[in-house]
Amino acid sequence: MDASSSLSDVTCAIRVRVLQTFAALENAGATPISDRDLQSVVYLSNVLSPVWDIEPLEGAVLKTEEGPRSIKFETELDACVGLGLVEVESIQADEERPDKLSACFRLAGRNAAPLLEVIAAFPDERRSAAFLNEIAFAFVEIAPGLRDDAATADAAWTNPSIVTDRVVRFAGEGAKANPTYNVAQAFQNYAPEGQRFTPAQQLDLYVRLLKRRVDG
Template sequence: MKSFSGNLAPNMMYTAKGVQRVHAHVRIISIVKACEEAGIFSVPLLSLHAIAYFSDALAPVWNIPVVEAQILKRIRSSMSPQLQHDIDDLVGMAVLLPTNVRHVQADSTWRLDANYSLNHEFTDRIFAALRKDEGWARELMLTREVTLALSGLGVGGISGAVLVDANYSDPLLDFGNLIDLAPEDMKPTRTAQVTERFASLMEGERACTDAELTHLYVRHLYSQLQEATDGAS
Protein backbone atom coordinates (compact mmCIF):
# COMPACT_ATOMS: atom_id res chain seq x y z
CA MET A 1 0.00 0.00 0.00
CA LYS A 2 1.47 3.30 -1.06
CA SER A 3 1.70 6.05 1.51
CA PHE A 4 -0.58 9.06 1.43
CA SER A 5 1.20 11.95 3.07
CA GLY A 6 -1.12 14.69 1.86
CA ASN A 7 1.01 17.57 3.12
CA LEU A 8 -1.20 20.63 2.80
CA ALA A 9 1.16 23.48 3.55
CA PRO A 10 4.12 24.06 5.90
CA ASN A 11 3.56 25.61 9.33
CA MET A 12 -0.24 25.59 8.98
CA MET A 13 -2.83 23.95 11.21
CA TYR A 14 -6.04 22.50 9.78
CA THR A 15 -9.13 21.17 11.50
CA ALA A 16 -10.35 17.74 10.41
CA LYS A 17 -13.23 19.42 8.60
CA GLY A 18 -10.83 21.86 6.95
CA VAL A 19 -8.61 19.02 5.70
CA GLN A 20 -11.67 17.26 4.28
CA ARG A 21 -12.68 20.38 2.36
CA VAL A 22 -9.17 20.81 0.97
CA HIS A 23 -9.35 17.23 -0.29
CA ALA A 24 -12.76 17.94 -1.81
CA HIS A 25 -11.48 21.07 -3.57
CA VAL A 26 -8.46 19.23 -4.95
CA ARG A 27 -10.69 16.39 -6.14
CA ILE A 28 -12.94 18.82 -8.04
CA ILE A 29 -10.21 20.77 -9.81
CA SER A 30 -8.31 17.57 -10.64
CA ILE A 31 -11.44 16.19 -12.31
CA VAL A 32 -11.85 19.33 -14.41
CA LYS A 33 -8.14 19.16 -15.30
CA ALA A 34 -8.48 15.53 -16.38
CA CYS A 35 -11.57 16.41 -18.42
CA GLU A 36 -9.43 18.93 -20.32
CA GLU A 37 -6.98 16.11 -21.14
CA ALA A 38 -9.92 14.07 -22.42
CA GLY A 39 -11.06 16.91 -24.66
CA ILE A 40 -13.90 18.12 -22.43
CA PHE A 41 -13.05 21.78 -21.91
CA SER A 42 -16.34 22.85 -20.35
CA VAL A 43 -17.51 20.20 -17.90
CA PRO A 44 -21.27 19.74 -17.43
CA LEU A 45 -22.42 19.81 -13.81
CA LEU A 46 -23.88 16.27 -13.86
CA SER A 47 -20.67 14.87 -15.35
CA LEU A 48 -18.63 16.57 -12.63
CA HIS A 49 -20.83 15.07 -9.91
CA ALA A 50 -20.70 11.62 -11.55
CA ILE A 51 -16.91 11.57 -11.90
CA ALA A 52 -16.55 12.70 -8.28
CA TYR A 53 -18.83 9.83 -7.27
CA PHE A 54 -16.73 7.27 -9.15
CA SER A 55 -13.51 8.75 -7.78
CA ASP A 56 -14.81 7.96 -4.30
CA ALA A 57 -16.29 4.60 -5.28
CA LEU A 58 -12.91 3.51 -6.72
CA ALA A 59 -10.70 5.25 -4.14
CA PRO A 60 -10.34 2.06 -2.02
CA VAL A 61 -8.85 0.29 -5.04
CA TRP A 62 -6.07 2.90 -4.99
CA ASN A 63 -5.76 2.92 -1.17
CA ILE A 64 -6.79 6.56 -1.17
CA PRO A 65 -9.21 8.04 1.39
CA VAL A 66 -12.80 8.58 0.29
CA VAL A 67 -13.70 12.28 0.21
CA GLU A 68 -17.48 11.91 0.61
CA ALA A 69 -18.38 8.63 2.25
CA GLN A 70 -22.17 8.82 2.06
CA ILE A 71 -24.20 9.75 -1.01
CA LEU A 72 -27.97 10.01 -1.29
CA LYS A 73 -29.34 7.58 -3.88
CA ARG A 74 -31.38 9.57 -6.41
CA ILE A 75 -33.49 8.40 -9.33
CA ARG A 76 -31.62 10.15 -12.14
CA SER A 77 -27.97 10.43 -11.08
CA SER A 78 -25.65 11.32 -8.24
CA MET A 79 -26.05 14.91 -7.03
CA SER A 80 -24.30 15.75 -3.77
CA PRO A 81 -25.29 18.97 -1.94
CA GLN A 82 -21.89 19.04 -0.20
CA LEU A 83 -20.05 18.63 -3.50
CA GLN A 84 -22.14 21.40 -5.02
CA HIS A 85 -21.27 23.63 -2.06
CA ASP A 86 -17.57 22.92 -2.67
CA ILE A 87 -17.97 23.68 -6.39
CA ASP A 88 -19.64 26.98 -5.50
CA ASP A 89 -16.77 27.75 -3.10
CA LEU A 90 -14.26 27.29 -5.92
CA VAL A 91 -16.33 29.52 -8.18
CA GLY A 92 -16.36 32.17 -5.45
CA MET A 93 -12.56 31.91 -5.19
CA ALA A 94 -12.30 32.29 -9.01
CA VAL A 95 -10.56 28.91 -9.24
CA LEU A 96 -13.43 27.51 -11.32
CA LEU A 97 -15.09 29.49 -14.09
CA PRO A 98 -18.80 28.77 -14.73
CA THR A 99 -20.38 29.14 -18.17
CA ASN A 100 -23.83 28.52 -19.59
CA VAL A 101 -25.36 29.19 -16.17
CA ARG A 102 -29.08 28.44 -16.20
CA HIS A 103 -31.99 27.01 -14.24
CA VAL A 104 -33.20 23.53 -15.17
CA GLN A 105 -36.14 21.50 -13.97
CA ALA A 106 -35.34 18.19 -12.29
CA ASP A 107 -37.79 15.92 -10.46
CA SER A 108 -40.52 18.59 -10.20
CA THR A 109 -38.07 21.15 -8.74
CA TRP A 110 -35.69 23.71 -10.21
CA ARG A 111 -31.93 23.81 -9.71
CA LEU A 112 -29.05 25.89 -10.99
CA ASP A 113 -26.98 24.26 -13.72
CA ALA A 114 -23.70 25.26 -15.38
CA ASN A 115 -20.56 24.06 -17.12
CA TYR A 116 -17.16 24.51 -15.47
CA SER A 117 -13.59 25.15 -16.58
CA LEU A 118 -10.34 25.99 -14.79
CA ASN A 119 -8.92 29.42 -14.20
CA HIS A 120 -5.36 28.50 -15.16
CA GLU A 121 -3.96 31.67 -13.63
CA PHE A 122 -4.55 30.00 -10.26
CA THR A 123 -4.78 26.27 -10.97
CA ASP A 124 -1.47 25.87 -12.82
CA ARG A 125 0.36 26.90 -9.64
CA ILE A 126 -1.87 24.68 -7.49
CA PHE A 127 -1.14 21.60 -9.61
CA ALA A 128 2.59 22.38 -9.67
CA ALA A 129 2.58 22.32 -5.86
CA LEU A 130 0.43 19.19 -5.60
CA ARG A 131 2.65 17.16 -7.93
CA LYS A 132 5.60 17.67 -5.58
CA ASP A 133 3.88 15.59 -2.89
CA GLU A 134 3.59 11.82 -3.33
CA GLY A 135 0.16 11.57 -1.71
CA TRP A 136 -1.41 14.41 -3.67
CA ALA A 137 0.23 13.23 -6.90
CA ARG A 138 -1.34 9.81 -6.40
CA GLU A 139 -4.75 11.38 -5.81
CA LEU A 140 -4.37 13.34 -9.04
CA MET A 141 -3.57 10.06 -10.79
CA LEU A 142 -6.75 8.46 -9.42
CA THR A 143 -9.04 11.19 -10.72
CA ARG A 144 -7.15 11.33 -14.03
CA GLU A 145 -7.59 7.62 -14.70
CA VAL A 146 -11.24 7.60 -13.57
CA THR A 147 -11.99 10.60 -15.78
CA LEU A 148 -10.16 9.29 -18.84
CA ALA A 149 -11.90 5.93 -18.52
CA LEU A 150 -15.36 7.48 -18.15
CA SER A 151 -14.79 9.96 -20.99
CA GLY A 152 -15.03 7.02 -23.39
CA LEU A 153 -18.73 6.86 -22.56
CA GLY A 154 -19.25 10.37 -23.93
CA VAL A 155 -20.51 13.34 -21.96
CA GLY A 156 -24.07 12.03 -22.07
CA GLY A 157 -23.07 8.59 -20.80
CA ILE A 158 -20.96 9.66 -17.84
CA SER A 159 -23.82 10.67 -15.55
CA GLY A 160 -25.90 7.67 -16.63
CA ALA A 161 -23.08 5.30 -15.70
CA VAL A 162 -23.72 6.02 -12.01
CA LEU A 163 -27.06 4.21 -12.26
CA VAL A 164 -25.36 0.90 -13.18
CA ASP A 165 -22.54 1.18 -10.65
CA ALA A 166 -22.41 -1.84 -8.34
CA ASN A 167 -23.00 0.29 -5.22
CA TYR A 168 -25.59 2.61 -6.72
CA SER A 169 -27.63 -0.15 -8.39
CA ASP A 170 -27.83 -2.33 -5.28
CA PRO A 171 -31.42 -3.64 -5.44
CA LEU A 172 -31.59 -3.80 -1.64
CA LEU A 173 -31.07 -0.04 -1.40
CA ASP A 174 -34.09 2.08 -2.30
CA PHE A 175 -33.96 5.60 -3.72
CA GLY A 176 -33.76 8.17 -0.93
CA ASN A 177 -31.40 6.02 1.15
CA LEU A 178 -27.70 6.66 1.72
CA ILE A 179 -25.01 4.78 -0.19
CA ASP A 180 -22.05 4.12 2.10
CA LEU A 181 -18.77 4.23 0.16
CA ALA A 182 -16.60 3.83 3.26
CA PRO A 183 -18.29 1.36 5.68
CA GLU A 184 -17.09 1.56 9.28
CA ASP A 185 -16.69 -2.24 9.38
CA MET A 186 -14.09 -1.88 6.57
CA LYS A 187 -15.91 -4.43 4.41
CA PRO A 188 -15.32 -3.95 0.66
CA THR A 189 -18.14 -2.14 -1.07
CA ARG A 190 -19.89 -3.78 -4.02
CA THR A 191 -17.80 -1.70 -6.44
CA ALA A 192 -14.57 -2.77 -4.71
CA GLN A 193 -15.73 -6.40 -4.81
CA VAL A 194 -16.16 -6.23 -8.59
CA THR A 195 -12.66 -4.82 -9.06
CA GLU A 196 -11.27 -7.49 -6.73
CA ARG A 197 -12.93 -10.11 -8.93
CA PHE A 198 -11.21 -8.64 -11.99
CA ALA A 199 -7.88 -8.76 -10.13
CA SER A 200 -8.38 -12.41 -9.14
CA LEU A 201 -9.29 -13.39 -12.71
CA MET A 202 -6.05 -11.84 -13.97
CA GLU A 203 -3.96 -13.22 -11.13
CA GLY A 204 -2.79 -16.25 -13.11
CA GLU A 205 -1.45 -14.04 -15.88
CA ARG A 206 -0.14 -10.92 -14.15
CA ALA A 207 -1.00 -8.38 -11.47
CA CYS A 208 -3.21 -5.51 -12.64
CA THR A 209 -2.28 -1.97 -11.79
CA ASP A 210 -4.80 0.28 -10.06
CA ALA A 211 -5.25 2.20 -13.33
CA GLU A 212 -5.93 -1.04 -15.25
CA LEU A 213 -8.52 -2.15 -12.69
CA THR A 214 -10.18 1.27 -12.98
CA HIS A 215 -10.45 0.96 -16.76
CA LEU A 216 -11.67 -2.65 -16.51
CA TYR A 217 -14.41 -1.56 -14.13
CA VAL A 218 -15.54 1.24 -16.47
CA ARG A 219 -15.63 -1.26 -19.35
CA HIS A 220 -17.90 -3.33 -17.15
CA LEU A 221 -20.13 -0.27 -16.69
CA TYR A 222 -20.24 0.17 -20.47
CA SER A 223 -21.47 -3.43 -20.90
CA GLN A 224 -24.07 -2.87 -18.20
CA LEU A 225 -25.29 0.28 -19.98
CA GLN A 226 -25.48 -1.62 -23.26
CA GLU A 227 -27.55 -4.38 -21.63
CA ALA A 228 -29.88 -1.79 -20.11
CA THR A 229 -30.27 -0.06 -23.49
CA ASP A 230 -30.89 -3.34 -25.33
CA GLY A 231 -33.40 -4.40 -22.69
CA ALA A 232 -35.32 -1.13 -23.00
CA SER A 233 -35.51 -1.31 -26.81
Protein backbone atom coordinates (compact mmCIF):
# COMPACT_ATOMS: atom_id res chain seq x y z
CA MET A 1 0.00 0.00 0.00
CA ASP A 2 1.48 3.32 -1.02
CA ALA A 3 1.45 6.53 1.01
CA SER A 4 -1.44 8.09 -0.90
CA SER A 5 -3.75 5.12 -0.36
CA SER A 6 -2.80 5.01 3.34
CA LEU A 7 -3.69 8.68 3.67
CA SER A 8 -7.00 8.02 1.92
CA ASP A 9 -7.81 5.21 4.37
CA VAL A 10 -7.06 7.46 7.36
CA THR A 11 -9.10 10.30 5.90
CA CYS A 12 -12.01 7.97 5.26
CA ALA A 13 -11.88 6.61 8.82
CA ILE A 14 -11.94 10.11 10.32
CA ARG A 15 -14.76 11.22 8.02
CA VAL A 16 -16.79 8.18 9.06
CA ARG A 17 -16.19 9.10 12.70
CA VAL A 18 -17.34 12.68 12.02
CA LEU A 19 -20.64 11.43 10.58
CA GLN A 20 -21.13 8.87 13.37
CA THR A 21 -20.41 11.50 16.00
CA PHE A 22 -22.99 13.87 14.57
CA ALA A 23 -25.53 11.07 14.18
CA ALA A 24 -25.06 10.20 17.86
CA LEU A 25 -25.40 13.85 18.89
CA GLU A 26 -28.58 14.14 16.81
CA ASN A 27 -29.98 11.03 18.50
CA ALA A 28 -29.24 12.55 21.91
CA GLY A 29 -30.81 15.90 21.03
CA ALA A 30 -27.46 17.67 21.39
CA THR A 31 -27.48 19.55 18.09
CA PRO A 32 -26.90 22.15 16.95
CA ILE A 33 -23.61 21.94 18.82
CA SER A 34 -20.93 24.58 19.22
CA ASP A 35 -17.40 23.89 18.08
CA ARG A 36 -16.18 24.10 21.71
CA ASP A 37 -18.67 21.49 22.90
CA LEU A 38 -17.94 19.35 19.85
CA GLN A 39 -14.23 19.30 20.61
CA SER A 40 -15.06 18.21 24.16
CA VAL A 41 -17.12 15.28 22.81
CA VAL A 42 -14.37 14.32 20.38
CA TYR A 43 -11.75 14.33 23.12
CA LEU A 44 -13.89 12.19 25.43
CA SER A 45 -14.61 9.73 22.63
CA ASN A 46 -10.87 9.35 22.09
CA VAL A 47 -9.79 9.07 25.70
CA LEU A 48 -12.66 6.73 26.67
CA SER A 49 -12.38 4.45 23.63
CA PRO A 50 -10.26 1.83 25.48
CA VAL A 51 -13.24 1.22 27.80
CA TRP A 52 -15.05 -0.21 24.78
CA ASP A 53 -11.89 -1.65 23.22
CA ILE A 54 -12.22 0.73 20.27
CA GLU A 55 -9.26 2.30 18.50
CA PRO A 56 -9.20 6.07 19.09
CA LEU A 57 -8.78 8.37 16.13
CA GLU A 58 -5.93 10.05 18.01
CA GLY A 59 -3.91 8.77 20.95
CA ALA A 60 -2.51 12.13 22.00
CA VAL A 61 -3.46 15.79 22.14
CA LEU A 62 -1.67 19.01 22.97
CA LYS A 63 -2.58 20.37 26.40
CA THR A 64 -3.49 24.06 26.04
CA GLU A 65 -5.32 26.58 28.20
CA GLU A 66 -8.21 26.57 25.72
CA GLY A 67 -8.76 22.82 26.08
CA PRO A 68 -8.29 19.92 23.67
CA ARG A 69 -8.61 20.40 19.93
CA SER A 70 -8.51 17.66 17.30
CA ILE A 71 -7.11 19.13 14.09
CA LYS A 72 -7.77 15.87 12.25
CA PHE A 73 -11.44 15.86 13.20
CA GLU A 74 -11.74 19.57 12.46
CA THR A 75 -10.24 19.13 8.99
CA GLU A 76 -12.66 16.37 8.06
CA LEU A 77 -15.56 18.28 9.60
CA ASP A 78 -14.76 21.11 7.20
CA ALA A 79 -14.73 18.58 4.36
CA CYS A 80 -18.12 17.21 5.45
CA VAL A 81 -19.54 20.74 5.50
CA GLY A 82 -18.22 21.27 1.98
CA LEU A 83 -19.83 18.01 0.85
CA GLY A 84 -23.17 18.99 2.35
CA LEU A 85 -23.13 16.21 4.96
CA VAL A 86 -22.92 18.58 7.95
CA GLU A 87 -24.59 21.98 8.13
CA VAL A 88 -23.38 25.19 9.77
CA GLU A 89 -26.38 26.29 11.82
CA SER A 90 -24.96 29.63 12.96
CA ILE A 91 -21.78 31.66 13.39
CA GLN A 92 -21.25 34.11 16.24
CA ALA A 93 -18.55 35.63 18.41
CA ASP A 94 -17.00 33.15 20.83
CA GLU A 95 -18.39 33.78 24.33
CA GLU A 96 -15.00 33.28 25.99
CA ARG A 97 -12.91 34.91 23.26
CA PRO A 98 -14.94 37.63 21.50
CA ASP A 99 -12.10 38.23 19.06
CA LYS A 100 -12.79 34.79 17.55
CA LEU A 101 -15.80 33.34 15.75
CA SER A 102 -17.62 30.23 16.94
CA ALA A 103 -19.81 28.02 14.76
CA CYS A 104 -22.67 25.67 15.61
CA PHE A 105 -23.15 22.52 13.53
CA ARG A 106 -25.74 19.84 12.90
CA LEU A 107 -25.97 16.76 10.69
CA ALA A 108 -27.47 17.27 7.23
CA GLY A 109 -29.74 14.30 7.78
CA ARG A 110 -31.14 13.83 4.29
CA ASN A 111 -27.70 13.91 2.67
CA ALA A 112 -25.89 11.92 5.35
CA ALA A 113 -28.48 9.16 5.89
CA PRO A 114 -27.54 7.03 2.85
CA LEU A 115 -23.86 7.06 3.85
CA LEU A 116 -24.69 6.21 7.47
CA GLU A 117 -26.73 3.23 6.24
CA VAL A 118 -23.73 1.93 4.31
CA ILE A 119 -21.44 2.49 7.30
CA ALA A 120 -23.85 0.61 9.57
CA ALA A 121 -23.46 -2.51 7.41
CA PHE A 122 -20.05 -3.11 8.99
CA PRO A 123 -20.05 -4.74 12.46
CA ASP A 124 -17.06 -2.74 13.72
CA GLU A 125 -18.73 0.49 12.70
CA ARG A 126 -21.98 -0.52 14.41
CA ARG A 127 -19.97 -1.00 17.59
CA SER A 128 -18.34 2.42 17.16
CA ALA A 129 -21.78 3.97 16.61
CA ALA A 130 -23.11 2.35 19.79
CA PHE A 131 -20.11 3.70 21.73
CA LEU A 132 -20.61 7.21 20.36
CA ASN A 133 -24.31 7.05 21.24
CA GLU A 134 -23.38 6.25 24.83
CA ILE A 135 -20.96 9.21 24.85
CA ALA A 136 -23.58 11.57 23.41
CA PHE A 137 -26.41 10.58 25.75
CA ALA A 138 -24.12 10.84 28.78
CA PHE A 139 -22.75 14.19 27.55
CA VAL A 140 -26.18 15.85 27.31
CA GLU A 141 -26.70 15.23 31.03
CA ILE A 142 -24.07 17.93 31.65
CA ALA A 143 -25.50 21.45 31.84
CA PRO A 144 -25.20 23.19 28.43
CA GLY A 145 -23.01 25.99 29.72
CA LEU A 146 -20.53 23.55 31.25
CA ARG A 147 -20.18 20.96 28.49
CA ASP A 148 -17.05 22.47 26.99
CA ASP A 149 -15.40 22.17 30.43
CA ALA A 150 -16.00 18.41 30.66
CA ALA A 151 -12.85 17.48 28.76
CA THR A 152 -10.64 19.66 30.94
CA ALA A 153 -11.98 17.86 34.03
CA ASP A 154 -10.87 14.50 32.61
CA ALA A 155 -8.33 12.39 34.53
CA ALA A 156 -5.82 12.22 31.67
CA TRP A 157 -6.10 15.96 30.99
CA THR A 158 -5.72 16.94 34.65
CA ASN A 159 -2.77 14.61 35.25
CA PRO A 160 -0.43 16.92 37.26
CA SER A 161 2.65 15.45 35.58
CA ILE A 162 1.52 16.92 32.23
CA VAL A 163 1.90 20.68 32.18
CA THR A 164 0.40 23.13 29.70
CA ASP A 165 1.87 23.00 26.18
CA ARG A 166 2.94 19.38 26.66
CA VAL A 167 1.34 16.40 24.94
CA VAL A 168 -1.29 14.35 26.78
CA ARG A 169 -0.86 10.75 25.63
CA PHE A 170 -3.57 8.20 26.35
CA ALA A 171 -3.08 5.60 23.62
CA GLY A 172 -0.59 4.45 21.02
CA GLU A 173 3.14 3.93 21.08
CA GLY A 174 4.91 5.54 24.01
CA ALA A 175 1.73 6.17 25.99
CA LYS A 176 1.76 5.49 29.70
CA ALA A 177 -1.21 4.01 31.52
CA ASN A 178 -4.36 5.90 30.54
CA PRO A 179 -5.62 7.59 33.76
CA THR A 180 -9.12 7.92 32.30
CA TYR A 181 -9.33 4.20 31.54
CA ASN A 182 -7.98 3.39 35.00
CA VAL A 183 -10.62 5.52 36.72
CA ALA A 184 -13.40 3.98 34.61
CA GLN A 185 -12.16 0.51 35.52
CA ALA A 186 -11.90 1.43 39.20
CA PHE A 187 -15.68 1.85 39.43
CA GLN A 188 -15.84 -1.94 39.50
CA ASN A 189 -14.38 -1.83 43.01
CA TYR A 190 -17.61 -0.21 44.21
CA ALA A 191 -20.05 -2.47 42.36
CA PRO A 192 -22.44 -4.64 44.37
CA GLU A 193 -21.08 -8.10 45.02
CA GLY A 194 -21.50 -10.34 42.02
CA GLN A 195 -22.25 -7.47 39.61
CA ARG A 196 -19.95 -6.67 36.72
CA PHE A 197 -20.27 -3.23 35.16
CA THR A 198 -20.64 -3.24 31.39
CA PRO A 199 -18.56 -0.84 29.25
CA ALA A 200 -21.69 1.28 28.82
CA GLN A 201 -22.15 1.52 32.59
CA GLN A 202 -18.47 2.36 33.14
CA LEU A 203 -18.70 5.12 30.55
CA ASP A 204 -21.88 6.51 32.07
CA LEU A 205 -20.39 6.50 35.56
CA TYR A 206 -17.26 8.26 34.33
CA VAL A 207 -19.16 11.03 32.55
CA ARG A 208 -21.30 11.46 35.69
CA LEU A 209 -18.05 11.99 37.58
CA LEU A 210 -17.05 14.69 35.08
CA LYS A 211 -20.49 16.26 35.51
CA ARG A 212 -19.96 16.51 39.28
CA ARG A 213 -16.51 18.02 38.74
CA VAL A 214 -17.65 20.76 36.36
CA ASP A 215 -20.80 21.46 38.42
CA GLY A 216 -18.50 22.22 41.34
